[in-house]
Amino acid sequence: MSNVKKFVFVNRKAPYGTIYALEALEVVLITAAFDQDVSLVFMDDGVYQLKRGQQTQAIENKNFSPVYRALEGYDVEKLYVEREALAARALTEDDLLVPVTVLSSAELGALIDSQDVVLSF
């Protein structure tokens, strides 16, 4: 019985200014628990979710960035980052806390087009 769909989660928000990034992670983990094919896209301010060295004690928020490193344990290994979004924020792949695939805007668009379900956060 194959009921596997391709889900892509499009992350476009920075991590602590709104609840979207954390909520996306929750849904990603739920989707993975149902053995679905999960991909994560990080574009616009969403790339800040993967920035190394987040220290949230002083803003009294939970630092959920280690969860991105744990995704591998849930078979969530397809993380895609928009090259233009990194460049616009003076970030490189070395600034990110997990291994990712860096794609151009057009490549990212094609990837999203190939999915069965698109959820935006």
Added chain:
Amino acid sequence: MLHIINKSPLERSALDSCLRTAGGGAILLIEDAVYAATRGHAAAARIEEALARFAVYALTPDLAARGVADRLIDGVTPVDYGGFVELVAEHPASHSWL
């Protein structure tokens, strides 16, 4: 892919991000995003350019509510709620941009 956008392009980047990444398909403008498809708007040129790659629709009730139904750009197709449902049904997937 049906791209659904609901935020003003002068307040949020959803429209620009959609146009930058997606190669084609359909775009449905609803709520505050309908302003993008009005003549003379700062985003109007981008919508006109997008018409070469996308079928672009705008939700009539949202245009009317904002008093801009008479300013819809040529080439953008007005749709009512029934049309909205048909668009969702005829595309294999929808992407509601936040």
